[in-house]
Amino acid sequence: xxxxISVDMEGVAGIATRQQTRPDGRDYPIGRALMTAEAxxxxxxxxxxxxxxxxxxxxxxxxxxxxxxxLDARAEYVVGEPKPLDMVQEVTPHIGVVLxxxxxxxxxxxxxxxxxxxxxxxxxxxxxxxxxxxxxELNALMAAAAHVPVGLxxxxxxxxxxxxxxxPGVVTVAVKSALGRTAARTRHxxxxxxxxxxxxxxxxxxxxxxxxxxxxxxxxxxxxxxxRLNGAAELPARVPGxxxxxxxxxxxxxxxxxxxxxxxxxxxxxxxxx
Numbered sequence: 001x002x003x004x005i006s007v008d009m010e011g012v013a014g015i016a017t018r019q020q021t022r023p024d025g026r027d028y029p030i031g032r033a034l035m036t037a038e039a040x041x042x043x044x045x046x047x048x049x050x051x052x053x054x055x056x057x058x059x060x061x062x063x064x065x066x067x068x069x070x071l072d073a074r075a076e077y078v079v080g081e082p083k084p085l086d087m088v089q090e091v092t093p094h095i096g097v098v099l100x101x102x103x104x105x106x107x108x109x110x111x112x113x114x115x116x117x118x119x120x121x122x123x124x125x126x127x128x129x130x131x132x133x134x135x136x137e138l139n140a141l142m143a144a145a146a147h148v149p150v151g152l153x154x155x156x157x158x159x160x161x162x163x164x165x166x167x168p169g170v171v172t173v174a175v176k177s178a179l180g181r182t183a184a185r186t187r188h189x190x191x192x193x194x195x196x197x198x199x200x201x202x203x204x205x206x207x208x209x210x211x212x213x214x215x216x217x218x219x220x221x222x223x224x225x226x227x228r229l230n231g232a233a234e235l236p237a238r239v240p241g242x243x244x245x246x247x248x249x250x251x252x253x254x255x256x257x258x259x260x261x262x263x264x265x266x267x268x269x270x271x272x273x274x
């Protein structure tokens with residue numbers, strides 16, 4: 001059982017403000033340490049549950065946040081960006097299950113802690129087939145394209161609620177309760193890590209037994225984004241295949257979850273030049 005762990009930062013216990021998650025923030029070094037510790041908790045649980053190998057993908061911001069020297073030496077890790085598979089880099093048919101650690105709600109959610117979808121600065125909302133989605137949901141579709149299920153989601157209570165509806169059989173661990181966009185009631189980090197270890201152990205064991213399956217991939221994959229900035233849709237609208245369907249909205253019919261992800265990344269990069 002080979003296991004992939006995709007670890008973000010906004011959903012980590014003890015984190016609720018933007019400055020904790022940004023390299024220029026006062027408490028970013030603490031955020032990195034908390035993120036690394038939760039990755040270790042998931043690694044430990046994965047091996048306890050029967051994993052034979054674990055790879056951890058740094059999935060936050062510039063994707064160079066994990067403290068490599070402090071990671072469990074049994075795991076390998078992926079650092080840096082851009083990466084071909086973005087937040088689920090290394091997901092292949094050889095992977096038995098993917099675990100989402102430190103995840104957060106999508107941009108359209110009114111209450112999730114630090115909620116956004118892929119680019120908080122550029123996207124006010126991202127929709128798939130007309131429905132707002134989170135990073136977890138699109139990443140799950142990318143994993144499904146490789147026939148890999150999502151076994152674990154950790155983060156605030158909001159993303160855990162989303163995951164329980166979207167991913168049948170998933171194990172969730174709510175490490176904090178959202179009080180607003182930048183406020184939360186959080187479990188003590190050590191207690192949260194104990195729960196993550198237990199959750200990862202259950203998730204890997206469930207995947208090994210065949211109790212969880214990949215999410216179904218829709219026949220149609222129409223991705224749509226609302227841009228935050230005035231005029232930001234002008235360059236994304238020039239991407240071949242993209243329609244501009246409003247002053248700040250662009251749409252693309254993707255052939256695969258990976259293409260949907262690729263287009264979102266290109267849109268965000270182009271919009272950032274506005």
